[in-house]
Amino acid sequence: MCAEKIDKDGQLYKVIVIGSFACGKTSIIKRFTEGVFTPNYKITIGVDFAEAQLTKNGKEITLQLWDIAGHERFGAMTRTYYKESSAAIIVFDLTREMTLHEAKKWRDDVMDKVLLPNNEHVPMILLANKCDLENQQIEDEQINEFAETEGFFKWFKTSAKDNIGIDNAMNSLVDKLIELSIEARKPKEKDTIQIQDTSLTDQKNEKKNQKTGCC
Numbered sequence: 372m373c374a375e376k377i378d379k380d381g382q383l384y385k386v387i388v389i390g391s392f393a394c395g396k397t398s399i400i401k402r403f404t405e406g407v408f409t410p411n412y413k414i415t416i417g418v419d420f421a422e423a424q425l426t427k428n429g430k431e432i433t434l435q436l437w438d439i440a441g442h443e444r445f446g447a448m449t450r451t452y453y454k455e456s457s458a459a460i461i462v463f464d465l466t467r468e469m470t471l472h473e474a475k476k477w478r479d480d481v482m483d484k485v486l487l488p489n490n491e492h493v494p495m496i497l498l499a500n501k502c503d504l505e506n507q508q509i510e511d512e513q514i515n516e517f518a519e520t521e522g523f524f525k526w527f528k529t530s531a532k533d534n535i536g537i538d539n540a541m542n543s544l545v546d547k548l549i550e551l552s553i554e555a556r557k558p559k560e561k562d563t564i565q566i567q568d569t570s571l572t573d574q575k576n577e578k579k580n581q582k583t584g585c586c
Contacts, residue, residue: 381431384548387453389481390462391473392441395500398531399462400436403541408532418452425545432545436460453485457548459495460540465507465528471517478521489555494547496540497526503533 388396397419402408404421419438424431439452453459459481463470474497482492497518499509518526525543529536 381433382552383433383435384457384545385435385437385455386458386460386544387437387439387456387481388460388462389439389449389477390441390498391464391467391470391477394441394462394464394467394470395529395531396441396462397438399460399498399500399529399537400438402531402534403537404436408534410532423541425542427545427549432549434541434545449480450484453481456485456493457487458493458544459485460498460544461495461523462498462500465499465501465509466504468508471509471514474517475521478523482522487551492522494544494551495523496544497521497523498536498540499526499528501530501532502528502535503530 388400390396398408400421404423418440421436421438423434423436425434426432437452437456439449459478461474461477461481463474478495481495485493487493497514499514501507514526524547525540527536527540527543529540531537
């Protein structure tokens with residue numbers, strides 16, 4: 372798992388937040404990490420990041436959220452930005468259907484450029500942002516089908532302005548990261564089988580030596 376210990380009871384996870392221009396990525400991060408919403412954020416240039424602390428099962432979890440500019444357009448630099456990520460959040464704008472189609476390109480970019488240490492793809496959640504607005508163009512059924520087809524483990528409707536869905540989404544992501552961390556620490560079945568096979572071989576050799584001694 373791409374998480375590093377920050378102390379004996381806590382872990383740090385790097386999570387990339389990506390999606391097309393003006394989908395509200397920075398607003399979502401600011402709402403989650405600082406509890407504020409400002410309608411006139413400056414355009415993100417390149418990459419920025421913020422941190423948030425959560426407590427899960429008595430342990431401190433730090434999410435380091437990397438805000439990657441939408442105009443990066445899957446360029447060469449995204450490989451550097453994605454490095455050592457534990458998960459990805461892909462954001463689209465419910466009032467612009469084109470941004471859902473572009474979410475697939477961001478998803479493909481992640482799948483192509485970052486893997487977990489076990490060579491599995493990083494977990495991804497999909498955020499359907501600006502659910503507070505009336506001029507929504509995308510139905511839930513369409514989002515459900517897209518999320519399932521493209522391998523997102525969950526999707527959420529969110530509003531940075533009205534603080535809808537963001538905490539639920541982030542908590543769900545942290546639960547998934549913890550689950551994967553626990554899974555990664557479990558002994559592999561193959562290793563267990565090898566130990567059992569070695570034990571059986573030693574027993575057979577011992578019996579063989581006993582028979583040889585009797586003759």
